Amino acid sequence: MPQAAAFRRPPAEVMRLDRMGCSHPTRLSFLRQLLRRMKAETWVFDRPVWDMDVRGVGRAVYRMRFAGGSLSLVAFGHDLPDHRRSDRVIATAWDATFALFDGTPDTGDLERLQANVPLQEAGRVTSRELSLSRANRSVRLFDHVVKRLAAGQQPDARMLRETGYLMRTTAVYGSGKFGAADRAMIAGRPALSAPFQAEMLSVWLTRAFTVDLVEHLAQARGGDRAVRLCADLRRGLGVGNSTGLGMAPFLVRHPVLLNNWMMAREEALARVRAQESAGEAALAGFRDALDAARDNAADWQSDHPVQQARLADLRVGLARLERFAARDWQTTAPHPWDALWRWGTVHLPLEAQEALLAAMLEPHGALIDGLGACMEAEEEAHFGIDGTMRVAELRRILEEHYDWALGTDYGDPRHCGRFWYISEEKLEPRLGERFEEAGAARELPLDTGRQAAALRDALHEEACDTPVARLLLAFPEHRLMVRRAQIAARHPFAEIRDNLIAAELLPIDLLRCKLAFFGATRFDPRSDRWVRISLFQGAPYPDELHREAAP
Known part of the structure; x- marks a missing residue:
């Protein structure tokens, strides 16, 4: 769709932390891609092992079979004393631990995993494992649900909406950590080729485990009186996650991948804006998406002042958007989606603008879902430095792509x-x-803006026709920045256009951007350096996936 190019937002507008920190999940998020793939390819789910005692201690296996193989989440339940329960990464014990196994584990595999997976970092796994994770109960809500179900009653719906999950993961490790399969080993497999598919599958199956576990414990306590969780309440539960600074530098260290993620989303928005008309089905889907966004904003809670202000902006902005869409939006005029977007950029705060983006994409799956195939990256192919580039060209790149830093x-x-x-x-x-x-002497090179300014200064006395290779022989300390500049010249969304060492930096903006691409909701900062979120809230469970429309 060549005409979409005229509707793309420029990187200078998109790649700022204040906007990136207002990102919302879209239908291009990695968990939505996973759900659509599993449905389209008719993956088959079963639970071949459930060996849990009345305390919830034991093991279970959740398996997904598809053309060409199978993947299994091996789950271990533990009896964790309250004084050992912690969301901190330095914790050594958890309520549940998990590994995503490549294939179907036999008894020997299960025994090996049981000896290692509960230890997490202190154990070791093999290349048969694609991810390693752990989770803790949201104790008050978990116990409330078990108690109510055991008594033959449904839990308090308001409590479930406010929290949104029964367990939260404190880490989901992949890509070669602790002996697990490296990304390169699975990148060529269609089922796992999109970013973070193994991790998303692990979390999705963890969600099934949490509901199975509360129902198992309720039945063990209540016997014949016990009931199962009703479908609506079950569907409203996700998996919580606690994420800290360890995730934040990822976006800086993977510039080509970041470019591809952002480019796909921006191309999707441009394609929607370029539509000459709005069909009734698309309009109905947009209104449904707005309703869902409003309900989510109403239930979304946070104690952090920054997020509280953003939530206020979101709620006010969504109300304003709903009024405009109902009364003043000329849906029969040419390019109605572009008109709606342009109105939003003037009248909505950033938080609501990014929510509008997600809602506009939602009813246009046929137009944009194929862009998901563009979101992976072969970053090694872009690692080499072009030593033949002349200093004049390097100066031009810095002035065009790093003007925000100089x-x-x-x-x-x-x-x-x-x-x-x-x-x-x-x-x-x-x-x-x-x-x-203390410690600045061991600083990581994540100060992209400062590096760009230093490189510009180093070029000051250089002749325009000097090759970059000669420059780097004299100033090898600028190799990293020269590489980044050459990448940015080919990938316009590769750089976050803000100072990542500024005193007022909010690392949670980096976290939210990445988590939105995962598909996270209920972003709740606990400080400026770690957050809680929910994944798969509202998504189908394995037994529901093939009974409804594609997610």
Whole structure:
């Protein structure tokens, strides 16, 4: 659709943290791609193992079979004392632990996994495992649901809506961690080729396990009086997740992948805006999406002041959008979707603008779902530096793609107040206060803006026709930034156009952007450095997947 190019938002507008930190999940999110693939390919689900005692201790296997193979989530339930329950990454015990197994595990596999998976980082898995994860109960709600079901009653619907999950994962590891299969080993397999498909499948099957577990415990306690969770309440539950700074640098370290994610979403929006008319089915789907967004905003709670302000903006903005769509939107005029978007950019706060984007994409699956195939990346292919490029061209790239960074005084504490480093204890990224904490000497090179400014300064005395290779012989410290600049020249959405070491940086903006691409909802910061979210809330369960329309 060549005409869509005229409707694309520029990277300078899209790649700012204040907007990225307002991202909402769309139908291109990775969990939605997974659900559509499983339905289209008629994956078959079963639970060949359920060996749980009356305390919920034991093991279970959830299997998905498809053309060419099978994948199985192996789940272990534990009796965890309250004093050992923690969402922190340094925890050593959990209510449940999981591994996604490549194939169908036999007894030997289960025994091996049982000896290792409950230990998580302290154990080891093999390349037969695609992910390793763990979860804790949302204790008050979990116990309430078990008690009510055991007594033959349904749990309080308001409590379920407010929390939205019975368990929350505290880590879902993949891509070679602790011996699991490396991404390169599965990237060529159609079932897992889209980003984070193994991790999303693991979480989806974990959701089934949590509901099975509360019903099992209720039946063990209540016997014949016990009832199962009703379909509506069951459907409203997702899987919670606690995520911290370890995820934040991912978007910086994978510029081509970030470009492909953002480009796909922006192309989807441009295609919708380019439509010359709006059909009745699309209009009805849009209104349904708005209704769902309004209901989600009403139930979405947060104690963090930044997110509280954004939620207020979202609720006010959605109400304003609903009034405009019902009264003033000329749906029969030419390019009605573009008119709606242009109105939104003027009259809606950023939070509501990004919610509008998701709602506009929702009824246009036939137009945009194919873009999901463009969201993976072979980043190694872009790693090499073109040493023949001339300094004049490198200067032009910096001025075009890094103009946001070149005028900043990085000697001012406001613009360099923080630094990224690797925690010695957990070997994961952390954020330090440069003028209050030691460790800046071990700073990670995530200061893209400062690097771009330093490279520009290094080019000041260089002749225009100097090859980049000669420049880097004299200044090898600029290799990383030269590589990033050359990538950005070919991938316009590769760079976050903000200062990632500024004193006012909100790392949660990075987290929200990435989590929205996963498909996360209920973004709830617990500080500026870690958040809780929900995954798969409202999605079908394995036994429901083939009974309804594609997600």
